[in-house]
Amino acid sequence: xxxxxxxxxxxxxxxxxxxxxxxxxxxxxxxxxxxxxxxxxxxxxxxxxxxxxxxxxxxxxxxxxxxxxxxxxxxxxxxxxxxxxxxxxxxxxxxxxxxxxxxxxxxxxxxxxxxxxxxxxxxxxxxxxxxxxxxxxxxxxxxxxxxxxxxxxxxxxxxxxx
Amino acid sequence: xxxxxxxxxxxxxxxxxxxxxxxxxxxxxxxxxxxxxxxxxxxxxxxxxxxxxxxxxxxxxxxxxxxxxxxxxxxxxxxxxxxxxxxxxxxxxxxxxxxxxxxxxxxxxxxxxxxxxxxxxxxxxxxxxxxxxxxxxxxxxxxxxxxxxxxxxxxxxxxxxxxxxxxxxxxxxxxxxxxxxxxxxxxxxxxxxxxxxxxxxxxxxxxxxxxxxxxxxxxxxxxxxxxxxxxxxxxxxxxxxxxxxxxxxxxxxxxxxxxxxxxxxxxxxxxxxxxxxxxxxxxxxxxxxxxxxxxxxxxxxxxxxxxxxxxxxxxxxxxxxxxxxxxxxxxxxxxxxxxxxxxxxxxxxxxxxxxxxxxxxxxxxxxxxxxxxxxxxxxxxxxxxxxxxxxxx
Numbered sequence: 407x408x409x410x411x412x413x414x415x416x417x418x419x420x421x422x423x424x425x426x427x428x429x430x431x432x433x434x435x436x437x438x439x440x441x442x443x444x445x446x447x448x449x450x451x452x453x454x455x456x457x458x459x460x461x462x463x464x465x466x467x468x469x470x471x472x473x474x475x476x477x478x479x480x481x482x483x484x485x486x487x488x489x490x491x492x493x494x495x496x497x498x499x500x501x502x503x504x505x506x507x508x509x510x511x512x513x514x515x516x517x518x519x520x521x522x523x524x525x526x527x528x529x530x531x532x533x534x535x536x537x538x539x540x541x542x543x544x545x546x547x548x549x550x551x552x553x554x555x556x557x558x559x560x561x562x563x564x565x566x567x568x
Numbered sequence: 569x570x571x572x573x574x575x576x577x578x579x580x581x582x583x584x585x586x587x588x589x590x591x592x593x594x595x596x597x598x599x600x601x602x603x604x605x606x607x608x609x610x611x612x613x614x615x616x617x618x619x620x621x622x623x624x625x626x627x628x629x630x631x632x633x634x635x636x637x638x639x640x641x642x643x644x645x646x647x648x649x650x651x652x653x654x655x656x657x658x659x660x661x662x663x664x665x666x667x668x669x670x671x672x673x674x675x676x677x678x679x680x681x682x683x684x685x686x687x688x689x690x691x692x693x694x695x696x697x698x699x700x701x702x703x704x705x706x707x708x709x710x711x712x713x714x715x716x717x718x719x720x721x722x723x724x725x726x727x728x729x730x731x732x733x734x735x736x737x738x739x740x741x742x743x744x745x746x747x748x749x750x751x752x753x754x755x756x757x758x759x760x761x762x763x764x765x766x767x768x769x770x771x772x773x774x775x776x777x778x779x780x781x782x783x784x785x786x787x788x789x790x791x792x793x794x795x796x797x798x799x800x801x802x803x804x805x806x807x808x809x810x811x812x813x814x815x816x817x818x819x820x821x822x823x824x825x826x827x828x829x830x831x832x833x834x835x836x837x838x839x840x841x842x843x844x845x846x847x848x849x850x851x852x853x854x855x856x857x858x859x860x861x862x863x864x865x866x867x868x869x870x871x872x873x874x875x876x877x878x879x880x881x882x883x884x885x886x887x888x889x890x891x892x893x894x895x896x897x898x899x900x901x902x903x904x905x906x907x908x909x910x911x912x913x914x915x916x917x918x919x920x921x922x923x924x925x926x927x928x929x930x931x932x933x934x935x936x937x938x939x940x941x942x943x944x945x946x947x948x949x950x951x952x953x954x955x956x957x958x959x960x961x
Contacts (some may be wrong), residue, residue, distance in 0.1 A: 409739075410767040417776055435886075436825060452678035486849070513896070516890055516898055518883040527879045534836050534875065538843045542938065548773035549945045 413548060420461055420544050423454045424537055431533055441506065441513050448502040455495045462487070462543065469552040471559060479562055483546075487539040494536040496530040724833040774942055777844070781936060784841025785929075791834035792926035795919035798827060802912055810912070813904040817891045828881070835875045835922070842868035842925065847937035863928040864935050870925035874918045884911040 430451045437444045466472055466480050481488070504525065508517035551558060735742040805816040845864040848854045859866030884907060887898050899907075 410769050410772050413769040414772045417772065420674070421776070428833065428836055432829045432836070436829060479710060504658060514890070514893060516886065516894060523880075523883050526882055530832065530836075530879050531876065534839050537836065538840045538848065541840065542844070542849055545773040545777055545938075548769035548942075550768060550770060551945065553769075 416465060416546055417548075420458060420540070423458045423461075424540060427451055427454055427533070428537065429460075431524075431530065438509055438513050439509050444509075445506055446510065448506065452495065454500065455491070455498060459488075459491050459495070460541065462491075462540070465544075465547050469547070470554055471552050471562075474559070474563060476559070476562055476566060478566065484543055487536075487543045490518055490532065490536050490539050494532040497525065497532050501525050501529045644697060749957045761906065770942065772943060774939070777939055777942060781841065781844070781939070784837060784844070785933065787834055787837040788926045788929055790924045791831075791838050794830070794834065795915075795922045797833070799912075799916050799919040802915060806912065807910070810905060810909060813886040813908050816908065817888060817899070818866055821888050821891040828878070828885040831878050831918075832875075835871065835878055838873040838922070838925070839868070839875055842871045842929070844938045845929070845936050850937075850941070853937060862935075863932050864937070867928040869923045870928070874921040874925070877914050877918050877921075881911055881914050884908075 430447050434444055434447050434451075436445065462484075464486070469480065471480055504522060505517070508522075509515065625732055671767045733744045733746060736745045737743075802816065802820065805819050807811055807815065842864065846854050846857050846862065848868065854865060854868075856862075858869065887907065888911075
């Protein structure tokens, strides 16, 4: 059974990483005059997205539902978040690589193109969706039913056995 | 063979000493006669041999009685009889004959061999009790003590002696606990829970959600005020009918990028908060909210539209930011109106959208479907593949 204190700590870490990601997305463009700092923040941001994903997966593995073997139940429940996280990570790495490639030699140069603009818009929109779905999934993992035997779990187990 | 035939009903079990064998043999002969009367005459010889085999087998302690191929009723009857009697080699053997018949019939020659070996081992042990440390209390001399018969794999009939300690799973670990303390601990725990309500993970999630809702509420209001202030500043600097756009560029170029960044930050928080209020992950509820013009659903739509429009102006904001350094390339003479007018209009629309969304949310600030969902923690049944109306978390 997941303890409240442990869950609170994990939730705090997850939300802190989300907050860091939000601030980097919002204000990193202001650091473009020093490309090294911008590159450093981009790398940390991508690592934080990956770390958040790992923490979420570890929380999934900690559930009783996962331990009895109903992996598909959890994957189906959280598939939107997993897909959004992977999409956001891909967009993030792509955008950061492209922008750093354009601004590394001349940071004060106007680098925007239509393609870059479209990628930028999709990246920021995916970020908002990622924040919402991740927060909701993290709160959903507080359900005690996921950590103990229940009639719902047994019915689901019987259903999947068929 | 002759010796085998001479043996009668199996002595019940465990203790088969050499001294008791002659008396056992005599009683077995009597039992044998009864057996022959019970069984069919044709099967008499086979029954005797099988009974002897069962006798030899039962004479050993180490072997467990046979099982379960027998019907349950005879076993139960036999067990009841066993409970009523104490173990004995010779006593009351005729009473157990009928019960043993079925069981004996199921035993084969293997049982005979095993019982022989164990009888020999028992005999050697019984001849030297003192060397093995056998106490006098352990030696049963009462020949009339009943022999308990039971199947090989049945549970022992003696009184169970449960361990004083049991292992209880707590916090994913097994801890040794006194059996007597289990009941007390349960009572203590119940008392503890009655006096002090314990925090659960759901309570933590509710608290975090409530805290984020407060932040979201602040963000809604601040974003509405900031957007209105921004567009007022832009229109004041742009002049009447947008005639002083160079003045706008000159005064505003340092604020353009930070303003755009702050706008995105507030829009992201407000949009997530609006999605939380409408519980967007439940598509059915969200769609129902849109169709019924639910304020939270309308606000979430307005915030999302404002976010898209704001992001689309990122290029123009960067261009405004680079006005002093790249004056000729980015801002050819006479192009200010063509570039800035869409930017001003979009900013105006964004301000209207976020203002409207703030008004909608302020009309019903207590509406929060995600909080209701968390309180109920409605876990849907196993996902149905034919229903794909809900977006999972």
